[in-house]
Amino acid sequence: MDVVSDAISAVRVGRPSSHRLRTGGRWCARLEPYDGAGFHVLLEGSCWLLPDGGAPVVLGPGDAVLLPHGTGHVIADSPADAETVARAEPFVRRGGEDPASGTVPAPRPGEPAVVMLCGKYRLDRSHAHPLLAELPSLVHLPDRDGASPELRSAVSLLAGELGEEEAERPGSGIALPSLLDLLLVYMIRSWMDGDTDGSAGGVWPAALGDPVAAAALRALHADPAAPWTVDRLAAEAGVSRATLVRRFTARVGRAPMAYLTWWRLTRAAALLRNGTDPLGTVARRVGYSTPYALSHAFRREFGVTPGRYREDGEGRKGALSPSASYPYPYPYARETSARETSPAGS
Numbered sequence: 511m512d513v514v515s516d517a518i519s520a521v522r523v524g525r526p527s528s529h530r531l532r533t534g535g536r537w538c539a540r541l542e543p544y545d546g547a548g549f550h551v552l553l554e555g556s557c558w559l560l561p562d563g564g565a566p567v568v569l570g571p572g573d574a575v576l577l578p579h580g581t582g583h584v585i586a587d588s589p590a591d592a593e594t595v596a597r598a599e600p601f602v603r604r605g606g607e608d609p610a611s612g613t614v615p616a617p618r619p620g621e622p623a624v625v626m627l628c629g630k631y632r633l634d635r636s637h638a639h640p641l642l643a644e645l646p647s648l649v650h651l652p653d654r655d656g657a658s659p660e661l662r663s664a665v666s667l668l669a670g671e672l673g674e675e676e677a678e679r680p681g682s683g684i685a686l687p688s689l690l691d692l693l694l695v696y697m698i699r700s701w702m703d704g705d706t707d708g709s710a711g712g713v714w715p716a717a718l719g720d721p722v723a724a725a726a727l728r729a730l731h732a733d734p735a736a737p738w739t740v741d742r743l744a745a746e747a748g749v750s751r752a753t754l755v756r757r758f759t760a761r762v763g764r765a766p767m768a769y770l771t772w773w774r775l776t777r778a779a780a781l782l783r784n785g786t787d788p789l790g791t792v793a794r795r796v797g798y799s800t801p802y803a804l805s806h807a808f809r810r811e812f813g814v815t816p817g818r819y820r821e822d823g824e825g826r827k828g829a830l831s832p833s834a835s836y837p838y839p840y841p842y843a844r845e846t847s848a849r850e851t852s853p854a855g856s
Contacts, residue, residue, distance in 0.1 A: 513718060514698060516731050516773075517639035520780045526690040528629035530672040534617025538590055539601035543582035547631045549697065550575045550585070551665050555624035560584040560595055561648050572653025574665065576697040578645040580633075587624070627669060631694060634783060637776045637812070640763070641714040642698075649701045658703075661696040664689060717761035722747050726758050726766060734774050735797035740766055770797075775811045778804060782820040789816055 530553075541548070543562070550559065552569045559575055560566045561583040568589075569575065577583065584590065584598045617623040651658065668689045671682055679685075702715040717723045725747040730738065743766055744754040758766045774796040781792045793804035808816050 513639075513641060513714075513727050513731055514695065514702075516777075517641045518694065518698075520776055521633045521635060521638050521642065523632045523634050523783075525687055526629060526631045526694075528627055528668065528672060528686070528690055530625065530627055530669065532617065532623055532625050533615060534621045534623045535615045536587055537615055538584060538586040538594055538598045540584045540595075540598035541582060541601045544580040544630070545635065546580050546633045547694070548577045548580060549627075549629050549693065551627040551669075553625040553627065553665075553669055555622055557624055557626070558586050558589055559648075560586070560590060564648055567648065567650050569650075570653070572662070572665075574651040574653075574661065574697060576645075576649040576651070576694075576701070577647065578642060578649065579647055581647045583648075627665070627672065629690060629693075631690070637779045639776070644713055645698070645701065649697060651697060651700050658696065658700045661693070661700055664692045664696050668693060713761070713763060720757060720761050722749050722754060722757040723761040726754060727762070730766075730770050730773060734770065734777060735795060737797075738767070738770055771807070772811070774798070775808055778808060778816065779812070779819060782816055792816070 534555075550569065551574045552571055554571055556568065556570050558566055558568055561577070561581050564581070566589065567575065584595050585601070586594075586598070590598070651661065653662070668686075671679065671686055671689060702718070704715075717727070726743050729743060729746045740751050740755065744751045747754055749757070755765060758769075762769055764772065778792050778796045778798075781787060781795060785792075787795075789801040789804065793799070793801050796804070798804040798807065805816055808814075808819070812819065814822070
């Protein structure tokens with residue numbers, strides 16, 4: 511696997527969710543901070559997004575926003591002052607015939623509608639890869655001519671899957687999670703490529719753009735269990751030992767072997783959290799010869815034994831159950847309005 515795929519796989523928990531929302535009129539709704547990454551994509555109309563501690567962003571048709579750290583925010587039909595934001599109600603759809611009875615009311619007949627896709631990815635941030643950790647709190651991806659065609663294609667396909675109001679389309683159980691995974695990858699790619707309304711990324715776009723650091727990273731992620739040495743890794747990258755250490759450390763922020771140790775243990779954490787393999791199997795898969803060697807290194811790095819981490823992971827999964835902290839109908843929901851009675855959020 512490549513670095514971006516590994517970075518996402520290391521923190522993903524459960525299945526993502528998305529729904530298509532149609533609203534109109536006057537509305538101002540708050541989404542509290544959450545453990546995960548969320549997104550909004552505007553299909554029709556416009557709205558404002560006001561992130562906690564950040565500058566407001568106006569969204570137009572085709573614009574996408576990724577909130578990779580679950581930042582709390584307000585979305586509204588128009589710019590809102592501090593007093594209005596403070597009064598924003600939780601983002602829910604409530605019953606009742608009056609469209610104003612919900613924080614995201616249905617549009618009245620003949621009224622311009624706002625149609626948007628909202629979604630959430632459940633993440634375990636305890637050992638997040640630095641590539642994801644350095645993402646800004648909000649990534650705005652405007653719909654510009656020629657920008658991110660693959661992202662636009664994913665949005666179009668996802669909108670089509672979520673646009674049916676009747677029974678689920680055949681194969682949607684596979685299509686929807688796959689499209690949501692694609693959307694996340696393409697949003698991160700767009701940030702790394704600089705297809706945003708601000709400056710592109712930081713350390714990791716530069717690291718993956720450096721031929722020496724990128725070659726070494728590809729090798730380490732392709733086979734983290736291999737008996738790597740600095741000399742062997744330098745040969746893989748086609749440079750001298752000194753050049754590898756200098757370039758890799760400058761771009762990545764860790765020396766090659768220090769990064770390898772950290773990545774092996776991070777992979778072990780993901781295997782313990784998501785699987786049932788015995789510790790000896792996990793140890794061999796990440797490059798440790800014995801369970802004892804892995805356990806010693808794991809505790810030194812993370813302050814807990816692998817066994818306790820696995821037990822705590824089961825508790826974290828329970829805490830992330832749909833009813834506890836997953837604000838969408840699970841696993842997916844179709845387009846709905848304020849007159850329906852289910853929670854919404856991202």
